Amino acid sequence: MDVIAQDLAVARGGVPVLEGLSFVLGPGQALVLRGPNGSGKTTLLRTVAGLQPPLAGSLSGTEDRIAYAAHADGLKSMLSVAENLRFWAQVFGASDIKPALAAFDLDPLQDRLAGSLSAGQKRRLGLARLMVTARPVWVLDEPTVSLDAASVALFAGVVRRHLASGGCALIATHIDLGLTEARILDVTPYRAAPRAALQDEAFL
Numbered sequence: 001m002d003v004i005a006q007d008l009a010v011a012r013g014g015v016p017v018l019e020g021l022s023f024v025l026g027p028g029q030a031l032v033l034r035g036p037n038g039s040g041k042t043t044l045l046r047t048v049a050g051l052q053p054p055l056a057g058s059l060s061g062t063e064d065r066i067a068y069a070a071h072a073d074g075l076k077s078m079l080s081v082a083e084n085l086r087f088w089a090q091v092f093g094a095s096d097i098k099p100a101l102a103a104f105d106l107d108p109l110q111d112r113l114a115g116s117l118s119a120g121q122k123r124r125l126g127l128a129r130l131m132v133t134a135r136p137v138w139v140l141d142e143p144t145v146s147l148d149a150a151s152v153a154l155f156a157g158v159v160r161r162h163l164a165s166g167g168c169a170l171i172a173t174h175i176d177l178g179l180t181e182a183r184i185l186d187v188t189p190y191r192a193a194p195r196a197a198l199q200d201e202a203f204l
């Protein structure tokens with residue numbers, strides 16, 4: 001099933017950010033969002049993930065199919081690495097956390113409390129969570145922040161395997177993940193036109 005965005009407009013804090021945006025994301029495909037800071041990539045990802053409604057246009061193929069990895073890792077600091085993964089595996093009805101531990105080199109850390117991990121280790125755990133959701137559409141916001149080169153390579157491999165197994169990914173990233181088959185969508189041309197009335201309100 002494809003994810004289809006048609007003539008989508010998205011807003012943040014009531015202010016339109018992007019408009020007129022359309023794309024199709026099919027099985028095995030990756031779409032990388034580009035654009036300067038503040039251009040609306042996160043807002044678009046939040047909308048696709050269902051955390052906020054679109055201002056206009058339509059989205060299909062997203063319901064109950066999205067695994068979203070946001071800036072905040074959202075880990076339970078008083079649970080161990082393995083307990084965190086088990087928790088999410090139960091929420092999503094998956095059972096085996098071993099492949100996720102192995103893929104992100106978390107085996108040696110599995111009994112450590114998540115709260116005691118370094119920033120990069122926390123990020124690896126946050127991303128490992130994707131693998132226990134069994135969801136086909138990965139929506140990733142700057143997934144490589146805090147990761148060293150070796151971890152970026154691990155992560156790129158995980159994404160590649162996800163695509164090869166029929167999954168897809170929508171990724172906002174400033175770095176090149178080396179996904180040669182990924183398409184690029186620069187959001188800059190879709191910036192919403194400034195609205196005088198809304199801007200006036202902002203100065204009140």
Ligand SMILES: Nc1ncnc2c1ncn2[C@@H]1O[C@H](COP(=O)(O)OP(=O)(O)OP(=O)(O)O)[C@@H](O)[C@H]1O
Nearest residue numbers: 012013017035036037038039040041042043044172
């Ligand atoms: N909580 C918020 N309330 C109101 N406006 C916000 C909020 N968060 C972000 N914005 C604004 O919405 C616009 C789009 O921000 P967004 O986070 O989507 O951009 P981005 O392309 O993801 O940026 P970056 O590359 O810096 O992560 C920006 O002008 C930003 O200042």
